[in-house]
Amino acid sequence: xxxxxxxxxxxxxxxxxxxxxxxxxxxxxxxxxxxxxxxxxxxxxxxxxxxxxxxxxxxxxxxxxxxxxxxxxxxxxxxxxxxxxxxxxxxxxxxxxxxxxxxxxxxxxxxxxxxxxxxxxxxxxxxxxxxxxxxxxxxxxxxxxxxxxxxxxxxxxxxxxxxxxxxxxxxxxxxxxxxxxxxxxxxxxxxxxxxxxxxxxxxxxxxxxxxxxxxxxxxxxxxxxxxxxxxxxxxxxxxxxxxxxxxxxxxxxxxxxxxxxxxxxxxxxxxxxxxxxxxxxxxxxxxxxxxxxxxxxxxxxxxxxxxxxxxxxxxxxxxxxxxxxxxxxxxxxxxxxxxxxxxxxxxxxxxxxxxxxxxxxxxxxxx
Amino acid sequence: xxxxxxxxxxxxxxxxxxxxxxxxxxxxxxxxxxxxxxxxxxxxxxxxxxxxxxxxxxxxxxxxxxxxxxxxxxxxxxxxxxxxxxxxxxxxxxxxxxxxxxxxxxxxxxxxxxxxxxxxxxxxxxxxxxxxxxxxxxxxxxxxxxxxxxxxxxxxxxxxxxxxxxxxxxxxxxxxxxxxxxxxxxxxxxxxxxxxxxxxxxxxxxxxxxxxxxxxxxxxxxxxxxxxxxxxxxxxxxxxxxxxxxxxxxxxxxxxxxxxxxxxxxxxxxxxxxxxxxxxxxxxxxxxxxxxxxxxxxxxxxxxxxxx
Numbered sequence: 294x295x296x297x298x299x300x301x302x303x304x305x306x307x308x309x310x311x312x313x314x315x316x317x318x319x320x321x322x323x324x325x326x327x328x329x330x331x332x333x334x335x336x337x338x339x340x341x342x343x344x345x346x347x348x349x350x351x352x353x354x355x356x357x358x359x360x361x362x363x364x365x366x367x368x369x370x371x372x373x374x375x376x377x378x379x380x381x382x383x384x385x386x387x388x389x390x391x392x393x394x395x396x397x398x399x400x401x402x403x404x405x406x407x408x409x410x411x412x413x414x415x416x417x418x419x420x421x422x423x424x425x426x427x428x429x430x431x432x433x434x435x436x437x438x439x440x441x442x443x444x445x446x447x448x449x450x451x452x453x454x455x456x457x458x459x460x461x462x463x464x465x466x467x468x469x470x471x472x473x474x475x476x477x478x479x480x481x482x483x484x485x486x487x488x489x490x491x492x493x494x495x496x497x498x499x500x501x502x503x504x505x506x507x508x509x510x511x512x513x514x515x516x517x518x519x520x521x522x523x524x525x526x527x528x529x530x531x532x533x534x535x536x537x538x539x540x541x542x543x544x545x546x547x548x549x550x551x552x553x554x555x556x557x558x559x560x561x562x563x564x565x566x567x568x569x570x571x572x573x574x575x576x577x578x579x580x581x582x583x584x585x586x587x588x589x590x591x592x593x594x595x596x597x598x599x600x601x602x603x604x605x606x607x608x609x610x611x612x613x614x615x616x617x618x619x620x621x622x623x624x625x626x627x628x629x630x631x632x633x634x635x636x637x638x639x640x641x642x643x644x645x646x647x648x649x650x651x652x653x654x655x656x657x658x659x660x
Numbered sequence: 661x662x663x664x665x666x667x668x669x670x671x672x673x674x675x676x677x678x679x680x681x682x683x684x685x686x687x688x689x690x691x692x693x694x695x696x697x698x699x700x701x702x703x704x705x706x707x708x709x710x711x712x713x714x715x716x717x718x719x720x721x722x723x724x725x726x727x728x729x730x731x732x733x734x735x736x737x738x739x740x741x742x743x744x745x746x747x748x749x750x751x752x753x754x755x756x757x758x759x760x761x762x763x764x765x766x767x768x769x770x771x772x773x774x775x776x777x778x779x780x781x782x783x784x785x786x787x788x789x790x791x792x793x794x795x796x797x798x799x800x801x802x803x804x805x806x807x808x809x810x811x812x813x814x815x816x817x818x819x820x821x822x823x824x825x826x827x828x829x830x831x832x833x834x835x836x837x838x839x840x841x842x843x844x845x846x847x848x849x850x851x852x853x854x855x856x857x858x859x860x861x862x863x864x865x866x867x868x869x870x871x872x873x874x875x876x877x878x879x880x881x882x883x884x885x886x887x888x889x890x891x892x893x894x895x896x897x898x899x900x901x902x903x904x905x906x907x908x909x910x911x912x913x914x915x916x917x918x919x920x921x922x923x924x925x926x927x928x929x930x931x932x933x934x935x936x937x938x939x940x941x942x943x944x945x946x947x948x949x950x951x952x953x954x955x956x957x958x959x960x961x962x963x964x965x966x967x968x
Contacts, residue, residue: 323853326698330856333697334690341670344690352852354705354843354859464747468754468771607843 302328305346308367315363317356323349339368434512437657441582442487442517449480456481487580487610489513489520492568494587496526496559506586506617506644525564559590561630562597569604581609586644588618589631599633606637615653619643667696673722681874682711682718683867691856692719692836701816701837703852706860709904712840715860716797719836725792728835730781732804738811742821743783746776772825782812783821785835793833801851802841809848816854863905865892871905872912879916886923887912893953899941907935925950 305328309319319327327349334345343364351357451462459480467474491510514522514533521533568583583605591598606612614634618624619641626632635641642656667673670689677684684692695702704712720727730741750771757763763770779787781796788794801809815821819831839855841847863871869888872879887908895902903911911934920927928950936942 320853326700329698330694333694340686341690344687345694348687348691348694348702348856348858351857352703352849353857357857357859461747464751465745468750 301331305331308346308364311367312350312360312363315359317350317359317363319350433654434509435516437509437654438513438516440658441489441513450483452479452481454479487517487582489517489582489584490568490609491520491522491584491586492564493522493524494526494559494561494585495524506615510586523564523568525560525567527558527560527563529564529567558592559587559630560593561585561587561589561591561634562593562595562601565598565601565605569601569608582611582613583609584613584615585634586615586617588616589614589626589628589634591628591630593630595629595633598630599636602634602637611639612637613640613642613657614638615642615644617644667693667723676722677718678874680718680721682714683863683871683874684715685867687858688715688860691858694856695836698856699819699834701839701855703839703841703847703855703857704860705841705843705857707862707902707904708842709906710860710862711905712860713797713799716795716799716836716838716840719838720795723792723795723836725794726788727795727797728781728785728788729797729799731799732801732808734803734805736804736808740780741782741808741811742780742815743823744778744780745772746778750776774826777823777826782815783829785837786815786819786821786829786831788831788833788835790833793831794835796835796837798837798839800842801839802843802847806848809851813848813851813854816851862895862902865889868892868905868908872908875909876912876916879912880921883915883921883923884912887915890923890928890954894935894945897944897948899936899938899944901936901938901941903935910934923954925954928954 306324309324309327312319327346330345330349331342334341347357347360347364351360449456449459451459456479459478462478462480463474463476466476466478491513493506493510510522514520521531523529523531523533565585602612616631624643626635640656642653644653670686670693673689673692674684674686677689691702694700702715704715706712716729717727753771753776754767757767757770785794785796798812801812804812816837819834820828822828862868865885865888868891869885872884872887873881876884891903891908911931914931914934915923915927918927918931929946932942932945936945
């Protein structure tokens with residue numbers, strides 16, 4: 294194993310710096326591995342050098358492309374083909390989100406428009422769309438939360454009672470009693486906890502955002518402690534903390550103060566991108582259920598919606614899309630953003646009138 | 661032992677793979693070399709059907725060593741991946757010992773004998789006696805649960821397994837480990853950091869032609885080239901499941917068996933079932949302008965789905 298010359302090592306380290314600037318994480322342990330790999334590759338052939346570094350430093354296809362680009366720029370001064378970079382940087386790099394996030398989180402201090410918190414409160418009082426013959430709203434929501442919160446796992450755990458007798462475990466435990474089956478072990482299904490992420494469109498095109506949906510949102514958030522609620526129009530705001538307060542009216546007032554972009558434009562793709570970069574990257578993505586509440590009218594790019602949905606679908610367990618207009622007799626999927634998103638949606642549910650709300654509840658029970 | 665096929669010359673690796681009918685590009689060959697030298701697992705990601713699993717199978721062939729395969733699925737746990745006690749034999753052993761005072765006295769020490777240990781893939785790979793390291797294929801890791809990934813990370817970081825009743829098994833020859841993922845979900849970052857990463861893409865037309873001819877040398881070279889270009893065009897259509905290399909080879913075999921000399925729209929439609937396994941996909945193919953498609957023109961009306 295011949296070690297690479299000092300000049301090469303220095304150059305390589307500088308290149309690592311460039312990679313970090315571009316947003317590719319290069320922790321020290323990996324840079325050491327990469328340098329070792331260069332030594333093992335042995336030849337000073339540029340291709341081998343590049344590949345030896347690459348297989349050590351990247352962890353996704355997007356990073357692979359980013360690496361190639363930074364490599365070409367650094368060693369050959371290739372013109373910056375931004376075509377890639379924008380997409381890729383945004384797509385995989387956490388580090389790069391600093392300014393992005395700021396922009397998204399920005400508290401636009403102004404014009405709450407025609408949609409004031411009081412309005413929201415008033416709308417909530419009118420739970421008129423809920424069918425009086427059905428069980429009370431609160432009970433339905435509580436039941437939904439209970440069902441959504443856990444699901445049986447395929448895996449089992451030892452249990453005192455219930456479940457089935459686990460013969461293997463029983464025998465194993467009792468080998469020490471010379472196989473007299475003194476105590477029986479039983480096995481029961483484990484339960485897996487679900488995390489809910491709700492993404493609610495509060496832009497102008499969602500004026501139909503009905504009281505039931507608001508109640509549902511609040512109810513689920515309060516009952517499922519580890520879930521998150523975000524609202525978006527042109528910006529995204531995480532209102533989870535605000536929803537922690539017990540009283541619904543109070544919560545709404547607080548949300549109204551926090552969210553100042555009610556009834557703006559809509560950027561669904563951007564909101565989904567935010568989810569993809571942030572929330573669903575945190576640990577338990579595969580036990581996450583995402584509920585999007587939106588009519589799909591978007592003044593961003595439909596293409597971005599499709600791309601981000603595809604990405605989101607790969608990360609999370611289920612995507613539920615509740616469209617408040619769906620259920621109306623004249624309803625058609627006309628919104629470009631909605632069309633782009635549909636192929637990736639696991640459950641597409643209506644919320645237009647009492648009848649479709651029943652469908653919604655039944656649909657959510659099956660998630 | 662003298663002709664031990666070591667993986668240290670990239671061109672040798674490529675040659676040996678080619679001998680077994682697999683066209684390995686330089687990136688793959690170099691990755692294999694690094695994996696051997698640095699004892700790191702390789703993580704291959706790519707669409708289904710691009711030949712990820714085959715990399716491991718051929719590697720076992722090249723090294724003339726057993727391929728130990730662990731197929732992942734949801735709910736896979738340590739019992740199925742690592743080891744398990746053969747309870748049936750243990751019970752038998754105890755029953756027999758009951759009739760013999762000496763054996764009964766020793767029961768405690770004999771009951772957890774290695775005879776009763778069932779090696780599951782991970783332990784089998786670690787205990788493989790050689791002369792060359794085994795190839796451990798952990799297939800479709802994206803299907804297993806996250807808990808399993810964490811467990812795997814532990815095994816792969818020092819290639820040792822502890823069986824409480826016996827002790828620790830440490831690999832004398834760390835196995836070559838190849839993990840594959842269809843990327844239906846993202847893997848744990850820590851696991852990815854342990855691995856050498858390679859994205860396996862669909863082959864170029866040139867490479868695909870080479871693959872076809874390596875596998876089916878009796879196929880007419882012109883037809884092979886036509887198959888390869890047709891596959892390239894087909895993959896631009898927004899199918900639910902785009903045909904992979906496995907489909908290319910199946911199709912080539914089918915055409916060979918049918919004695920087809922040239923691919924016409926009729927031939928393509930008649931044999932579509934070999935290439936496309938989705939009803940909607942076949943419908944989409946029917947809707948496409950096959951004449952122009954076969955002439956190598958990109959399909960017009962379909963927007964190619966962005967694979968990100």
